[in-house]
Amino acid sequence: MRAGRSRHRRAAAAVWLVAAMASTGGAGAREWRPLDDDGVHDPAAPGLQYLQKPSEALSVLPPDTAGNRVNWVEALRQGIIKPRTNVFPETKVNLLDLDVIFPETSEMPMVRFPHLVHTEWLDCANCHDHLFKKKIGANPVNMFKILEGEYCGRCHGAVAFPLTECKRCHSVPRNDLIR
Amino acid sequence: MVGMAAALAPEAGAEYADVVFNRRAEREGVRPVVFPHWFHRIRFRCKVCHHELGFVMRAGANDVTMADIVEGKFCGMCHNGEIAWSTENCDLCHTGKPGLPSGIHGGHTTVGPGRW
Numbered sequence: 001m002r003a004g005r006s007r008h009r010r011a012a013a014a015v016w017l018v019a020a021m022a023s024t025g026g027a028g029a030r031e032w033r034p035l036d037d038d039g040v041h042d043p044a045a046p047g048l049q050y051l052q053k054p055s056e057a058l059s060v061l062p063p064d065t066a067g068n069r070v071n072w073v074e075a076l077r078q079g080i081i082k083p084r085t086n087v088f089p090e091t092k093v094n095l096l097d098l099d100v101i102f103p104e105t106s107e108m109p110m111v112r113f114p115h116l117v118h119t120e121w122l123d124c125a126n127c128h129d130h131l132f133k134k135k136i137g138a139n140p141v142n143m144f145k146i147l148e149g150e151y152c153g154r155c156h157g158a159v160a161f162p163l164t165e166c167k168r169c170h171s172v173p174r175n176d177l178i179r
Numbered sequence: 180m181v182g183m184a185a186a187l188a189p190e191a192g193a194e195y196a197d198v199v200f201n202r203r204a205e206r207e208g209v210r211p212v213v214f215p216h217w218f219h220r221i222r223f224r225c226k227v228c229h230h231e232l233g234f235v236m237r238a239g240a241n242d243v244t245m246a247d248i249v250e251g252k253f254c255g256m257c258h259n260g261e262i263a264w265s266t267e268n269c270d271l272c273h274t275g276k277p278g279l280p281s282g283i284h285g286g287h288t289t290v291g292p293g294r295w
Contacts (some may be wrong), residue, residue, distance in 0.1 A: 032194060033192055033193075033194070035274075037192075038192045038193050038194060038197075038285075039192030039193050039276070039284075040192065040193040040197055040199060040213050040275060040276055040279060040284050040285070041213060041274050041275065041276060042210055042274060042275060042276045042277065045210055045270065045273070045274040045275075046270045047268070047269075047270030047271040047272075047273070047274050048274050050270075050271060051271065051274065052218060054194045054215075054217060057217070057218065057221060058217060067195045067196075068194065068195045068196070068217045070217075072220070081221050083220060083221060083222055083223050083224045083227075084222065084223050084224065084227060085224055085226065085227070086226075086227060086231055087223075087227055087231060087232070087256075087257070087262060088231060091231050093226075120224070121224045121225045121226065122224070122225050122226050122229070122230075123226040123229075123230035125230055126225065126226065126229055126230060126236065154236060155236070158196060158238075158283055159195075159196040159216050159220075159225075159283075162195075
């Protein structure tokens with residue numbers, strides 16, 4: 001069994017949901033800031049003119065509403081991008097096709113974790129065992145730890161699609177599973 | 180609650196997942212470095228950098244110095260004139276705005292409740 005979940009947490013997560021929905025309200029437009037006005041690049045840096053503009057590279061990839069506004073899973077699946085899996089010929093490329101359901105989501109739909117999509121991008125060692133023990137149900141995951149950057153939140157919210165996209169993780173309605 | 184909503188909205192500006200390196204750069208008289216995840220992930224899967232090449236998946240966790248890069252470590256594992264252009268192209272990496280703190284920018288923060 002997973003660690004028990006307190007009422008406090010549950011209530012707070014509900015508040016967070018409302019906040020998240022309010023913040024994603026206007027996320028439809030696909031726009032990328034020019035590099036000389038993005039707050040991190042120095043407009044006076046001599047190398048800036050040689051860098052690729054995000055809009056040029058990202059606008060041709062399958063759309064999404066958050067993060068880089070690119071659906072990276074689709075971009076890879078459709079073969080529109082072909083990122084290298086390894087640079088050393090001897091590196092073993094590991095894949096695993098195993099979905100894990102996280103059921104303790106209170107009122108939210110349950111969470112499906114697809115190994116295949118993840119192992120297309122990542123190696124087992126990126127998660128096992130420092131983020132997740134290799135045993136279903138053995139990790140005390142909850143939404144608050146995720147928001148703190150632990151578990152799924154190590155990547156989602158930093159590089160992979162952000163935590164505002166509840167439904168991409170909470171994708172399994174309760175009555176879909178025969179229990 | 181308003182605060183939470185504001186913190187969840189993407190930081191206006193930096194492209195999602197851009198990482199700034201400025202531990203020593205500015206102190207040593209060069210601009211901070213901006214590492215764009217979006218550009219690199221079109222060409223390499225995460226596992227190349229974070230498994231094969233050993234970049235720890237935590238902003239600020241890799242003590243990257245220019246000497247190491249020139250010796251072929253960190254960015255220098257690729258920016259060596261073979262996989263990508265070499266370290267002579269100082270201006271292409273050192274493009275950051277002066278005064279920027281090291282860390283991930285352009286994202287929803289993942290480093291603790293104090294930040295959202």
